[in-house]
Amino acid sequence: MRFFWGKTVFYLLLLLGWFLLAHSGFWPEYMLPPPEKVFQTLGAGVRSGRYLLAVFISIRRLLLGYLISLAIGIPLGMVTGKYRWLDETVGSLLLGLQTLPSICWLPLSLLWFGLSEQAILFVVVMGAVLSITVATNSGVKNVAPLYIRAGKNMGAKGAVLFLRIILPAALPSIVIGLKQGWSFAWRSLMAGELLFINLGLGYLLMMGRELNNMAQVIAVMFVVVMLGLFFDRLLFSRLEKAVRRRWGFDHP
Amino acid sequence: MNEARALPCLETLSDHDREEEPTGAPFFLPGEPSRLYNRPKPRLKLEIRNVAKTFASAKGLIRALNNINLAVQEGEFACILGPSGCGKSTLLHLIAGLELPDHGEIRLYSSQAKKDSNAERLIIFQEAALFPWLTVLENVLFGLRLQKLGAKESKERAMRFLALVKLENFANCFIHELSGGMKQRVALARALVLDPELLLMDEPFAALDFQTREKLQRELEEIWRRTKKTIIFVTHNVEEAITLGDRVILFSGQPGTVKQEYALPPSRPRQKESPFFTELAAEIKRDFQVQDPGRELVEQVTG
Ligand SMILES: Nc1ncnc2c1ncn2[C@@H]1O[C@H](COP(=O)(O)OP(=O)(O)OP(=O)(O)O)[C@@H](O)[C@H]1O
Ligand SMILES: [Mg+2]
Numbered sequence: 001m002r003f004f005w006g007k008t009v010f011y012l013l014l015l016l017g018w019f020l021l022a023h024s025g026f027w028p029e030y031m032l033p034p035p036e037k038v039f040q041t042l043g044a045g046v047r048s049g050r051y052l053l054a055v056f057i058s059i060r061r062l063l064l065g066y067l068i069s070l071a072i073g074i075p076l077g078m079v080t081g082k083y084r085w086l087d088e089t090v091g092s093l094l095l096g097l098q099t100l101p102s103i104c105w106l107p108l109s110l111l112w113f114g115l116s117e118q119a120i121l122f123v124v125v126m127g128a129v130l131s132i133t134v135a136t137n138s139g140v141k142n143v144a145p146l147y148i149r150a151g152k153n154m155g156a157k158g159a160v161l162f163l164r165i166i167l168p169a170a171l172p173s174i175v176i177g178l179k180q181g182w183s184f185a186w187r188s189l190m191a192g193e194l195l196f197i198n199l200g201l202g203y204l205l206m207m208g209r210e211l212n213n214m215a216q217v218i219a220v221m222f223v224v225v226m227l228g229l230f231f232d233r234l235l236f237s238r239l240e241k242a243v244r245r246r247w248g249f250d251h252p
Numbered sequence: 253m254n255e256a257r258a259l260p261c262l263e264t265l266s267d268h269d270r271e272e273e274p275t276g277a278p279f280f281l282p283g284e285p286s287r288l289y290n291r292p293k294p295r296l297k298l299e300i301r302n303v304a305k306t307f308a309s310a311k312g313l314i315r316a317l318n319n320i321n322l323a324v325q326e327g328e329f330a331c332i333l334g335p336s337g338c339g340k341s342t343l344l345h346l347i348a349g350l351e352l353p354d355h356g357e358i359r360l361y362s363s364q365a366k367k368d369s370n371a372e373r374l375i376i377f378q379e380a381a382l383f384p385w386l387t388v389l390e391n392v393l394f395g396l397r398l399q400k401l402g403a404k405e406s407k408e409r410a411m412r413f414l415a416l417v418k419l420e421n422f423a424n425c426f427i428h429e430l431s432g433g434m435k436q437r438v439a440l441a442r443a444l445v446l447d448p449e450l451l452l453m454d455e456p457f458a459a460l461d462f463q464t465r466e467k468l469q470r471e472l473e474e475i476w477r478r479t480k481k482t483i484i485f486v487t488h489n490v491e492e493a494i495t496l497g498d499r500v501i502l503f504s505g506q507p508g509t510v511k512q513e514y515a516l517p518p519s520r521p522r523q524k525e526s527p528f529f530t531e532l533a534a535e536i537k538r539d540f541q542v543q544d545p546g547r548e549l550v551e552q553v554t555g
Contacts, residue, residue, distance in 0.1 A: 146377060146379065146381045147381060147383065149345075149350055149375075149377070149381070150375075150377065150381035150383075151394075152350065153348055153350060153371070153373075153374060153375050154371050154374070154394060154395035154398065154442075154446065155371045155395060155398045155399070155446075156394075156398055160398065164394075165383070168383070168385040168386075169383075169385070171385065246384070246385060246426060247384045247385055247428075248384045248426065248427060248428025
């Protein structure tokens, strides 16, 4: 809240600049529609229910893909972090695959699953699962040996040692992976929906382009940004902050 | 109850298995050869025989400990004193069973036949190894929860030990909310609550300021008097060793060996200004330098 007024003024100025530029007649309206037109389109889209449907479909895909990524990524990161030989083999493969932008999986996915819901889920999962796995893996590997020694000394071993010490000690790192995984899933989903049109927000965006409706393109982009901010600020940043505070990282 | 736990080189024996009962031999005080102290007949708690430990490092093999022989009696407060790098922490890790010696053996004589407790040799590390994701109380509960004890009973017990270290009002704090001295007190409570046979303390007060250190020394002495635990306390501070120990065991380094032992009178608390204290401190420092010129023990900064 420190820069509340500064921020407000900044965005108002931005809006004003956009308004003046759009009305200056310098660019035709189909290239730069004025802000009020964009907000009209946004309002109409929301009222008609089309946007809400698209948001609903996209978020459902995102959640489903993200849950699958969690279910695969966390256990995979844990076992590759725990067993050296798995890390050297599977772990190295995953690290290599991480360099591949997830949308590159789309052709393969389409050949495997056809033009289906699964195809797009696959791309989302490939986007998220690797960063979740890699973060969990490095979190587990980098647990301070002192904690492990202290735990063993008090009689913890095997699964207890893993669940009560290694996992919580790795949590700050895992949470960063969760956050990164979510944003990769979101990006992969949008890319997938743009290329492979099947409802959702990406579909609305492409529709705007095809109808030469720039106001719709910008309105949908606005919705995408808002959703992204919503999840990042209200969910992941808070989670990360809470974990960091509890683990004492923010208190030097 | 003839239960000898057979770990390689590291075993716990019950009273039954004691080979011979060492008697409480009278001993002389350095500088006061005429006075004689008679202790109650001690019973052997820990026996270390011919223990050696070598580490592989980038520069080749490092012999951290060479031919260590030590016996610690039940209820004794033994202080191990030595310069940095002489293998004090290594010895404690070996005693705690966190590492195994290359050869030799370490025997712990158990007074109770403990059933399933794995926590009979508890170590308090140089840096308080508390778990930051747990509160103070949960840290103290950690070991208890691994044992088959009711939740309510565990909590009562944990609170009792928090009270013992005067932290009952901080039960729900997080670890990062505590000062260094408080952290070491939590570590002490976390170990004592499990009722260990042997308490191993690795320079627990080294990182603290002078006043806090003296305060904690007094508290530890009091807790030791009340709980009658056998304690092996590592320090590189001569005054601390003389203040706390029934016996001071001087180590020399590279490789670590027992250089000398000093028995202390049972009278407590020890007066830092007394001639006995200052003479013994001077003697220990002298012995240290004879063996290891150019190296000095850290002296306590007073005032
Ligand atoms: N895991 C290890 N790998 C290789 N060398 C080690 C290892 N642990 C200890 N050492 C070596 O063994 C020797 C003794 O180390 P140790 O930590 O026991 O010393 P210390 O007496 O506790 O010193 P300090 O007072 O500084 O804590 C040192 O020379 C150290 O370099
Ligand atoms: Mg040490």
